[in-house]
Amino acid sequence: EVAPMDERYEDSFKIGAAVEPYQLEGIHGDILKHHYNSLVAENVMKPEAIQPVEGEFNWEEADKIAAFANENDMELRFHTLIWHSQTPAWFFEDEEGNPMVEETDPERQEANKELLLERLDSHIKAVMERYKDDVDAWDVVNEAIADEASNEEGLRESEWYQVTGTDYIKEAFEAARKYGGEDAKLFINDYNTEIEPKRDHLYNLVEEMVDEGVPIDGVGHQSHIQLDWPSIEESRESFEMFAGLGLENQVTELDVSLYGYPPEPAYPTYEEIPDSLFETQAERYDQLFALYEEQDADLSSVTFWGIADDHTWLNDRAEEFNDGIGKDAPFAFDTEYNVKPAYWSMMDDEVPT
């Protein structure tokens, strides 16, 4: 049995994995217990999973993940309180069931805004009251920044934004502090946090929140990255910028895709992926983890968006772009749960021959 990844990094940060409930058992569960000391739900703690119908909460699957983390003395990240995606439509419908974003009457727009912010508050209240004692870090708002800015602040023009402006972001953090208590660690989470101008739009928002006294403790860098993008230098700069605001950084959804974007052409089967790519990926992981260990990065946790190459959203993405064909291989474990060159480089070991 190979050495645990979490022990290798225990002086620096936690090592986490995103999971579906089925992965708490069998081989996946064994790997989790051996190599990881932090967990996050890949899907079952999202708004559509927790509150599919207004006022009807569905805790069963989420509870399984919280219980596993507790039983195995692992940290738990909560993903995610507020997001534009995987959020049921009822959130954004007025009393008559019409989409709030279509309202043109200013008075009714105001009433809709109030209703939506009430829903935000009651969702956050219900979730935090249940998991307050289990959760170590909360993704309070996920993906608030646009990829291509269409407004001055660079904010994503989601239904949340269209109905409430930036208020939903601030109110979400206020509510999270109110219901989660002083010790709750509150994160804003996003992808491409290394890339300008998105990085700067996120920075400006967070700086404004800090200046205004909106409770925020950290920035989650999803880190859905590629073999050569973004550069280590860009990642370092981003960590240092946010640390400079007095905030904690966490890597929250790490995977190193073998492809660029869009992911095409794609390898039709896992077996067809050339070994040389696994070597390149190992070098990439080596450099990344060296960066993560740097003091100035101020990282408290590094979470992979999955466990092994048998289960990754990147396969769905590759298939989507290539008529149902395409396998990716982002992690340290292969589809049969053997360690890959990426594992050995993260452990600073030679690949055994």
Ligand code: G3I
């Ligand atoms: O729940 C339905 C199920 O009822 C149905 O039978 C099945 C058929 O396809 O679909 C299930 O929904 C899937 C859902 O995951 C829950 O498993 C969706 O199709 C699928 O598209 C969805 O994908 C998730 C994606 O978020 C959705 O936005 C991925 O698993 C998940 O890895 C991904 O995670 C996101 C993070 O939350 C935020 N950052 C980016 C990251 C990667 O996209």
